[in-house]
Amino acid sequence: MALTVSASTAPPQEEAPVQTPAPVQAPVSLQPPAPATPQxxxxxxxxxxxxxxxxxxxxxxxxxxxxxxxxxxxxxxxxxxxxxxxxxxxxxxxxxxxxxxxxxxxxxxxxxxxxxxxxxxxxxxxxxxxxxxxxxxxxxxxRTVHVPRRLHELWVQVNSATEDLTTAFGRTPTTAEIAERLRIGEDEVLSCIEAGRSYHATSLEAAQEGDGLPGLLDRLGYEDPALDGVEHRDLVRHLLVQLPEREQRILLLRYYSNLTQSQISAELGVSQMHVSRLLARSFQRLRSANRIEA
CATH class of the missing domain: 1.20.120.1810 (Four Helix Bundle (Hemerythrin (Met), subunit A))
Structure with missing residues (x-):
């Protein structure tokens, strides 16, 4: 009798092993490195x-x-x-x-x-x-005003210290803090700050920006009434030194001390007539020596 093997009795086939997928790796870039910046x-x-x-x-x-x-x-x-x-x-x-x-x-x-x-x-x-x-x-x-080399070099240090302290404190440092940082006196710090402002001078006639006010010269200046007499006083001083000493004294007593001729005569022990003649002679010498009137 022939032996018949049915499909149900066939020996079981071995199943293929389940493979675990390998971890996905980042793709390797094959492009060249980024070019250098244009600068x-x-x-x-x-x-x-x-x-x-x-x-x-x-x-x-x-x-x-x-x-x-x-x-x-x-x-x-x-x-x-x-x-x-x-x-x-x-x-x-x-x-x-x-x-x-x-x-x-x-x-x-x-x-x-x-x-x-x-x-x-x-x-x-x-x-x-x-x-x-x-x-x-x-x-x-x-610089409008010449600053000594030492003060200029110190001003550079003061400026640098001011920036460093401003960054550290979050505010503008005081003069004492700058002086302590540089181990110098506060007077030197103030001198350096003034030196740093000497690059430009503002004209006295320039109008004030923002407030619309006239220039500083118009606000603070005034006409000196004695300005016209400066040249005359200088001329008189130059002429007086050319007179003899006694005549210089008589003129000083008469016109600077406001003494009368009688008082001058009593002061010098001479007659009033002699004082009058000396004054007249002094005036004549002053007029002859005055190149402007000549």
């Missing part, structure tokens, strides 16, 4: 161009057209360095165009003195020269 790229280009131009300048004879052309290209390429240095002096209330022009003079001096064989980057070499030229300009030409 950094321009700075690198400027440094590379400056290095090339200095290499060309070194082999040229000063004064030749080619030397002047390369030198001019160096100046133009490094003008952003001058503007960067000039921006540090915006608080001085000086036209920025003037400050840039002065800084350009420092840049030209740095170009003429720079030696590329020393291995120093040109911006590192030029920056102190540019800043020094600008500071010299402010020290010698901008």
């Amino acid at each position: 950094r790229s321009r700075g690198a280009d400027t440094r590379a161009l400056t290095q090339v131009l200095f290499g060309q300048l070194k082999g040229l004879q000063p004064g030749t057209p080619e030397h002047n052309r390369v030198r001019g290209a160096l100046i133009e390429a490094n003008l952003p360095l001058v503007r960067y240095a000039a921006a540090r002096f915006r608080s001085r209330n000086e036209p920025m165009e003037d400050v840039v022009q002065v800084g350009t003079i420092g840049l030209i001096n740095a170009i003429d003195r720079f030696d590329p064989d020393r291995g120093v980057q040109f911006p590192t070499f030029a920056m102190p020269t540019v800043v020094g030229e600008i500071k010299r300009y402010f020290r010698d030409n901008v």
Whole structure:
């Protein structure tokens, strides 16, 4: 008898094992890194161009057209360095165009003195020269009142200490706090503050901004009634010293002490007639010595 195996009695098949999905990993970026910012790229280009131009300048004879052309290209390429240095002096209330022009003079001096064989980057070499030229300009030409060098240097320290203390306290520091920070006297701090205000002088005739009032000269000034007599008094003083001592004394007693001729005669022990003659002679000498009336 044939043995029949039904589907129900077939041996069970092994099930495929259930695989656990691997953890999803972040895709690896195959793109190149972000390019440098335009500002950094321009700075690198400027440094590379400056290095090339200095290499060309070194082999040229000063004064030749080619030397002047390369030198001019160096100046133009490094003008952003001058503007960067000039921006540090915006608080001085000086036209920025003037400050840039002065800084350009420092840049030209740095170009003429720079030696590329020393291995120093040109911006590192030029920056102190540019800043020094600008500071010299402010020290010698901008201030209305000349300030001693020591007081000017101390004013820079006072200004820096004021900014630091303002940030630390959240308010404007007092004179005593600034003096304690710098270990100097309060009088020196006040002198430095006054020195910092000497960059610009306000005209006495300038109208007051905001309040619409007339200038300070119109509000405080007045006509001195004795002003017209200044020249006359100076002239009389010059003429009096030319008289003999006794005649000078008679004139002083008569017109400064307001004594009469009789009182003068009693004071000097001479007759009144003699006093009158001396006065007349003194007047004649004064008139003859007066160049204006002559």
